Amino acid sequence: MGDVYIFGHKNPDTDSICSAIAYSDFKNLTEKGHNYIPARLGAVSRETQYVLDYFGVTVPRLIENVYTQVSDIQFDEPVNVNKDASIFQAREMMIKHNAGTINIVDDDGKFLGLATLGDISKTYLESSLDFSQYKVPVKNIAETLKGEVLVLKEEVFSGNIFVADMQIDDIQSRIKECDILIAGNRKDVQLMAVKGGIKILVVTGSHEVTDDVLRAAKANGVTVIKAPCDTFDAMKLINQSIPVQYSMKTQDLVTFSLEDTINDVKETMQKYAYRSFPVLDGRKRPVGMLARHHIKDYPRKNVILVDHNEKSQSAEGIEQANILEIIDHHRLGGLETEQPIVFTNRPVGCTATIILRCYEEKNLVPSKEIAGLMCAAILSDTLIFKSPTCTDEDVRAAKKLAGIAGIEIEKFGRAMFEAGTSLEGKTEEEIFFTDFKEFKVGDFKFGVSQVNTFSNASEPLKNRLIQFMEKLRADREYDFLLLMLTDIINESSECLFEGNHDELIKKAFGVDFAGYSFLLPGVVSRKKQVIPRIISAINSLS
Structure with missing residues (x-):
């Protein structure tokens, strides 16, 4: 179901606002193929606000233009990965979603940068040369190893990796503080290591860790992880526990917002060779990935115009919108459409008078609130029937609507004008x-x-x-x-x-x-x- 915006002219008066609301109500009652949304192109006047408040109706949505925006088209779902997630997890996400690029986000979901599979592979290769340059959450190491944390002393690790594949004297001479030692079922090596200054002991092969080793680890501030893999695989996996933020690009990035117009997007894309671009919402969170094929054939915004038919009085970008209907009571103003449309233009004093006829032709009675808005629009446009634009049709419509809304025309009309005509405090x-x-x-x-x-x-x-x-x-x-x-x-x-x-x-x-x-x-x-x-x-x- 697509959205159709119904709105009046710029600097909207009471007729523009109330007729947009009324016609949206009518269309939603009679047609189910779209979602009809009343809108406005400017601030609501005091008079109109009085009317809306009187009948308890919400001010329509403000729209600044009707250009097709990124939010109006289909784009790919993003793959967002937290900055602290491991490169192993990031690679698994890319494979699962068949994504060539992932977004790196902070704890609030805000965009920080991008990473490709090539970026992740480069980080992995560099880590095998010097693992100590990274600060790695211990949970990343445990998750990557699919291991069980038996003792946890520190949340973040920074240091080198050693494998206990030599004599115990050689191991003791090599280990330093802040190192990870990977050991199999060698209790002597395990005890020596936890007493010798290491920070993390990884016991492979799912071998049991004895109580005395665990007590020594707790006493010496050593984290102990038991992993199911062998020693060789543990070495490879730990290198993949590095946070993905070390792989992300942060320079020369191009992103789009949901509010960006497709014209602007096209112009920007021509300047860059990137395959896809992150789409960010108002809180800078990635909500999609936009590629060139998404903007080749895109739907235009569907709109219905009330109370005007001139381009200069309509929304910015109206020439790019898909105008479905026009309901108006003014002179013809030269708007062009690509296809024939329903254009109702009648010489009456108010657009709301025309809209009431739409209800009547369908044997529908507007609600008390909608009837009140339409009556107020007629009274406003015809100056309570004093304007030369007022016709017998306007008078008939206003009286019928006043009866449905339960208002007295003279009393309500005067209160409405008094609320709207005061110039006090206005610039x-x-x-x-x-x-x-x-x-x-x-x-x-x-x-x-x-x-x-x-x-x-x-x-x-x-x-x-x-x-x-x-x-x-x-x-x-x-x-x-x-x-x-x-x-x-x-x-x-x-x-x-x-x-x-x-x-x-x-x-x-x-x-x-x-x-x-x-x-x-x-x-x-x-x-x-x-x-x-x-x-x-x-x-x-x-």
């Missing part, structure tokens, strides 16, 4: 991007923001907003920016303007203004009363 950026949309018409790139208010903004605040807009226009290379401060009660909008196209704006709205602001009585809808006039004025230039 200029927060105010401007409360509900901002970017448009590209002909050679013009412009943006229009709308903020609903119950009271007039102060002059100092408007001056700060203009300064913010001036910098934003320069940074993002807009031709002009417009901020609508919409008075819901008096049904008018004061517009703050920043740009070099005063004459175009004057022509669009039939106003004659000096400075940065002008009043539009009776104008409360950006979609129906502002954008069409601007587009008409731009088109008239050509």
